[in-house]
Amino acid sequence: xxxxxxxxxxxxxxxxxxxxxxxxxxxxxxxxxxxxxxxxxxxxxxxxxxxxxxxxxxxxxxxxxxxxxxxxxxxxxxxxxxxxxxxxxxxxxxxxxxxxxxxxxxxxxxxxxxxxxxxxxxxxxxxxxxxxxxxxxxxxxxxxxxxxxxxxxxxxxxxxxxxxxxxxxxxxxxxxxxxxxxxxxxxxxxxxxxxxxxxxxxxxxxxxxxxxxxxxxxxxxxxxxxxxxxxxxxxxxxxxxxxxxxxxxxxxxxxxxxxxxxxxxxxxxxxxxxxxxxxxxxxxxxxxxxxxxxxxxxxxxxxxxxxxxxxxxxxxxxxxxxxxxxxxxxxxxxxxxxxxxxxxxxxxxxxxxxxxxxxxxxxxxxxxxxxxxxxxxxxxxxxxxxxxxxxxxxxxxxxxxxxxxxxxxxxxxxxxxxxxxxxxxxxxxxxxxxxxxxxxxxxxxxxxxxxxxxxxxxxxxxxxxxxxxxxxxxxxxxxxxxxxxxxxxxxxxxxxxxxxxxxxxxxxxxxxxxxxxxxxxxxxxxxxxxxxxxxxxxxxxxxxxxxxxxxxxxxxxxxxxxxxxxxxxxxxxxxxxxxxxxxxxxxxxxxxxxxxxxxxxxxxxxxxxxxxxxxxxxxxxxxxxxxxxxxxxxxxxxxxxxxxxxxxxxxxxxxxxxxxxxxxxxxxxxxxxxxxxxxxxxxxxxxxxxxxxxxxxxxxxxxxxxxxxxxxxxxxxxxxxxxxxxxxxxxxxxxxxxxxxxxxxxxxxxxxxxxxxxxxxxxx
Ligand code: PLP
Numbered sequence: 146x147x148x149x150x151x152x153x154x155x156x157x158x159x160x161x162x163x164x165x166x167x168x169x170x171x172x173x174x175x176x177x178x179x180x181x182x183x184x185x186x187x188x189x190x191x192x193x194x195x196x197x198x199x200x201x202x203x204x205x206x207x208x209x210x211x212x213x214x215x216x217x218x219x220x221x222x223x224x225x226x227x228x229x230x231x232x233x234x235x236x237x238x239x240x241x242x243x244x245x246x247x248x249x250x251x252x253x254x255x256x257x258x259x260x261x262x263x264x265x266x267x268x269x270x271x272x273x274x275x276x277x278x279x280x281x282x283x284x285x286x287x288x289x290x291x292x293x294x295x296x297x298x299x300x301x302x303x304x305x306x307x308x309x310x311x312x313x314x315x316x317x318x319x320x321x322x323x324x325x326x327x328x329x330x331x332x333x334x335x336x337x338x339x340x341x342x343x344x345x346x347x348x349x350x351x352x353x354x355x356x357x358x359x360x361x362x363x364x365x366x367x368x369x370x371x372x373x374x375x376x377x378x379x380x381x382x383x384x385x386x387x388x389x390x391x392x393x394x395x396x397x398x399x400x401x402x403x404x405x406x407x408x409x410x411x412x413x414x415x416x417x418x419x420x421x422x423x424x425x426x427x428x429x430x431x432x433x434x435x436x437x438x439x440x441x442x443x444x445x446x447x448x449x450x451x452x453x454x455x456x457x458x459x460x461x462x463x464x465x466x467x468x469x470x471x472x473x474x475x476x477x478x479x480x481x482x483x484x485x486x487x488x489x490x491x492x493x494x495x496x497x498x499x500x501x502x503x504x505x506x507x508x509x510x511x512x513x514x515x516x517x518x519x520x521x522x523x524x525x526x527x528x529x530x531x532x533x534x535x536x537x538x539x540x541x542x543x544x545x546x547x548x549x550x551x552x553x554x555x556x557x558x559x560x561x562x563x564x565x566x567x568x569x570x571x572x573x574x575x576x577x578x579x580x581x582x583x584x585x586x587x588x589x590x591x592x593x594x595x596x597x598x599x600x601x602x603x604x605x606x607x608x609x610x611x612x613x614x615x616x617x618x619x620x621x622x623x624x625x626x627x628x629x630x631x632x633x634x635x636x637x638x639x640x641x642x643x644x645x646x647x648x649x650x651x652x653x654x655x656x657x658x659x660x661x662x663x664x665x666x667x668x669x670x671x672x673x674x675x676x677x678x679x680x681x682x683x684x685x686x687x688x689x690x691x692x693x694x695x696x697x698x699x700x701x702x703x704x705x706x707x708x709x710x711x712x713x714x715x716x717x718x719x720x721x722x723x724x725x726x727x728x729x730x731x732x733x734x735x736x737x738x739x740x741x742x743x744x745x746x747x748x749x750x751x752x753x754x755x756x757x758x759x760x761x762x763x764x765x766x767x768x769x770x771x772x773x774x775x776x777x778x779x780x781x782x783x784x785x786x787x788x789x790x791x792x793x794x795x796x797x798x799x800x801x802x803x804x805x806x807x808x809x810x811x812x813x814x815x816x817x818x819x820x821x822x823x824x825x826x827x828x829x830x831x832x833x834x835x836x837x838x839x840x841x842x843x844x845x846x847x848x849x850x851x852x853x854x855x856x857x858x859x860x861x862x863x864x865x866x867x868x869x870x871x872x873x874x875x876x877x878x879x880x881x882x883x884x885x886x887x888x889x890x891x892x893x894x895x896x897x898x899x900x901x902x903x904x905x906x907x908x909x
Contacts, residue, residue, distance in 0.1 A: 154482045155531045159366070160313045160343060160461060160518035161486055166368035166416070166423070169409035173370060176408035184402050185393060194404050201407045204414035205375055209360070210351035215378040217397050218407060222342045223262045225361025225376035227387050228398070230266045230305070231274075233336035233358065236383035237304040238276050248276035252299050255307040256291055257282040257503035258314070263307045263340060278304055282503070288453050289317035289504050293327040300331035308337070310344035310360075314500040314516055315452040316461025318348060325355055336382070342366055346417055346424060346521045347458040358382040364406060368522060369413050373406025424521035430459040433528045437517065438462060440532040444539035445548075451501055451510055460520060463501075465513035468595050469547075471496060473837075474515050477542065479878055480840035481534045485517045541839035546603035547596070558838070560604050562860035563699055563742070568592040570747045571620065574701055576683060577606060578662030585661045586611045587681060587701045588744045591623035598630055608633070609661050612641040614703025614744055615678040618716050619797035640677060642668055651693045652733050667693060669734060673724025674704040674712035674799070680731060694736040698863055701742050702731065707800040708743060708750045709761055713786050721782040725768055725775050731755075732769040738894070740863055745799050751889045752859045813887045814899035816874055818908040821901055830872045833861075835886050840878070844905070850876070858886055862893060872897040880904035 156164065165173070176197065182190035184198050198218075205216045219225045241248055253267050264280065271278055281299060284292045289312060300306060306328060311318045321339065328337055338359040344350060346367050352360055357379065364373035378384055390399030416422040425433070434454070441448050447467040466474060471487035478485050487496060501511040519527075542548040546557055561579035565572055574587040575597070584606040589597060601608060608631040611624045616639070624641050635643040648655045649667060658667040667682040680703065684696040704712030705727055714721040735741070737756040759766045764781055767773035773781070788801040816824060824830045832850040834841055841852040853861045865871070873890075875883035875898065883900035890898045901908065 152527070152530050154484060155527060155534060156484045157517045157519055157531060158484045158486050159520040160516060162365045162371065163368045163520050165370050165409065166412065166522060169369055169412040172408040172412045173405035176405040180404060180408065184404070185391070197404065197411065198402055198407050201411040201414065204411055204418065208414050208417045209377055211353045211377050213353055213380045217376050217378065217394050218402060219374045219376055219398060220372055221365065221374035222340065222361040222363035224387065225374055226262045226266050226340065228376055229338045229359030229361060230270050231387055232383045232385045233305045234270050234274050234276060235385045237336065238274055248278045250302070251278040252303040253278045253280050253305050254283055254296065254299055254303050255280070256309055257285050258289060258312050258500040259307060259309055260313055260340060267307065285503050287505050288456055289315055290456065291319055291324065296327050297331045300328055300335055303332065303335055305336040305338065307340070309340040310350070311347060311458050312500060313343050314498060315463045316457035317452050318456060318458055321355065329356060347460055352377050364410050367413055367520060369409040370406055373403050373410055425523060427459065430521060430523070433519070433523055434459040434462060436528055436532060440535050444535050449510060451506055451514055460518055462517045464515055465510040467509070469513055471513050471515050476836065476840050476878055477538050480836065480843040481538045482844065483531060483534050485515055487515060537843065541842045544842055545838040546600050547839060549599045549603050557603055562857065563863070564856050565751065565859055566593050566596065566856060567746065570745050572744055572746055573597070574742050575600070576661065577604065581662040582606050583609050583662045585609050585666065586627065588614055588703070589623035589627050591621055591626060594623045594626050597627060601631065610641060610643055610659065612681060614681065614701055615640070615675045619799055640679065642679070649687055669730065671702065671705045671727035671731060673714055673720055673727045675716060675718045676720060676723070678703055678705055680705060682734065693734040694739065697735060697739045699740050699742050700735055703744045704799040706731065706741055706743065706758065706765065707745055708748060708753045710800040710802060711765060711785070712800045713789060714782050715786040721779040722775055725778045728765060728768045738866065740859060742859060747798070747802055749885045750892065752862065752893070754893060757892055811891065813884060813891060815902040816899055817902060821874060824874070830874060833873050833875050835875050835883055836877050855882060855886060858889065862890060869895045870897055874899045874901060876901040877904045879906050
């Protein structure tokens with residue numbers, strides 16, 4: 146459902162929250178304007194308010210099929226979960242005390258795919274009440290079904306069990322009848338909470354016919370406003386008020402009631418009860434899901450659904466598209482004005498879904514998960530629009546050579562210059578010469594093989610060389626795989642460096658080079674990180690008095706000089722003494738501002754140059770200025786590398802990360818949409834849209850705006866080496882990529898860089 150039939154955005158994130166149903170919004174407004182009384186007041190205005198509240202409660206009972214139990218209004222499901230857990234645990238603690246038992250002999254069970262509100266609340270109250278029972282996650286199978294044998298085993302020694310009716314990420318529902326049998330056979334008196342947040346309006350719930358003790362619900366997941374929810378509590382199940390005060394809700398939940406929220410909830414209940422509802426029936430919802438799924442399969446043949454359609458509600462689709470991260474698909478869909486969510490929770494580095502992990506799905510599916518969800522107020526018109534837009538996103542990907550369609554090769558915008566692709570913090574560099582259609586790939590990552598192959602085919606490029614800057618210790622090179630698909634006619638050495646008879650002399654040293662279109666690629670041996678490490682300088686051909694320093698465009702230094710640090714030298718094949726010499730050699734063949742393209746970018750800085758590194762890497766500076774002996778360098782390097790032990794996470798780091806003092810950097814100038822509109826009256830201010838071409842193709846501002854995707858930022862910086870004082874304002878979807886890019890550019894000497902705070906999201 147889109148308000149006012151506005152189809153400019155297709156909102157498919159109903160499991161996060163829904164818009165308010167217009168009838169419900171009207172009822173809430175009327176409650177604010179007319180039925181604004183306090184239900185505790187004994188005058189007529191108060192009595193009317195109370196009547197509305199009680200009518201809503203009755204409807205709730207009717208919807209839930211729970212004539213007997215209690216319904217208490219709350220602020221939402223998280224509060225309902227607190228109420229349930231606190232009530233159950235206080236009662237359990239009293240029983241333990243009375244029977245002189247220890248809490249730590251017991252368990253608290255919860256489903257491994259539960260919303261975090263459940264395990265976190267269990268942990269919180271268990272500790273706060275001093276029960277100290279052991280929290281255990283009940284495993285699920287590959288379909289998301291709870292392990293009943295596990296429950297049978299642990300329930301007899303458990304104080305409480307928390308399960309969910311419908312999962313918020315996958316839509317997978319549990320067979321509550323079968324679950325009840327398992328639970329009650331194992332333990333008749335265990336407190337049972339069922340989180341019903343995602344079930345309301347999607348499956349029927351006859352709570353009175355079950356032995357569920359607590360069932361929390363949330364209004365904003367079903368077209369009511371945020372701030373209203375309710376909890377069903379079974380007759381005779383214990384209840385302790387979480388909020389004490391004025392004694393509202395019969396003392397069970399104090400605080401003046403949220404009448405507008407209840408008025409809206411009342412309308413939602415009407416829709417659930419009525420046969421003439423605006424909510425679609427199950428059959429229609431299944432048909433919507435099928436249409437959306439068929440369209441997704443057509444648009445992205447490499448799609449995988451992360452759940453079975455046989456045990457999930459029709460309103461949720463969770464999928465992954467091979468070769469794309471969830472962030473990439475989110476950005477793409479957002480540009481097409483389709484709102485979905487990444488099916489994963491963000492951790493510090495990796496985004497992956499703990500729900501899909503618990504189901505044992507392959508890592509890539511968990512890392513690439515996208516959740517598309519809608520509510521029962523969905524309409525056929527919206528589904529049709531969503532499908533059209535999904536097709537347009539796929540076309541944009543084809544256009545930008547992210548996906549190969551086989552046809553229309555001529556309509557692709559030709560690539561020219563350097564492209565930086567990443568997998569995690571590792572980088573692959575591709576240099577393309579549009580005129581000759583020749584390409585060069587440096588440090589190909591195996592995860593990117595397909596993407597690289599697609600790019601080469603789509604752009605009809607001939608691959609001149611695939612070269613590694615060293616034998617990588619942290620990953621296998623993708624070079625052999627790629628070379629199989631794009632065989633090289635010239636013999637190469639172990640790193641892919643082609644045999645050559647071409648030599649260039651610089652600083653009295655001879656270096657081999659090969660020709661890549663109209664450029665030279667010069668090989669500079671730079672052992673240290675590994676004994677086979679080389680640096681590759683892409684430069685204009687040298688004539689007359691030219692030097693490598695004057696002619697180098699990009700220096701691919703592998704892991705010798707990393708951004709803010711130096712490559713580690715504590716591998717078996719490392720040698721810190723050699724690294725000392727290699728750094729000195731690089732400083733003689735590179736200009737202070739030559740762009741250094743490393744094989745890792747741990748802190749989103751894209752590239753660097755020696756001038757920028759001098760400022761923050763004293764060790765590098767000392768070597769270059771001969772202010773340190775080789776022995777002193779080796780000793781310092783040993784200390785630096787010892788810090789690696791504390792920094793290794795899931796990724797093997799190739800250099801100890803520097804601690805960058807943020808205060809050292811000048812803050813980036815920020816524009817709001819309004820101040821940017823004024824600034825753009827000056828012809829000196831130029832806009833750079835730094836999203837990827839497929840996002841840009843789907844949506845961009847009417848104002849003249851150059852598209853410089855992050856993957857081409859280093860190329861842009863190289864082209865504007867003489868133009869560092871221009872005023873550029875960077876924009877992206879949310880303002881986070883633009884900030885990172887602006888920081889990188891400012892660090893490399895671009896003095897008038899700004900960005901649009903909040904990005905396109907806040908610009909309209
Ligand atoms: N449980 C589930 C399954 C949910 O999806 C959510 C919300 O995302 C919650 C609990 C928390 O609900 P509320 O936002 O009402 O606190």
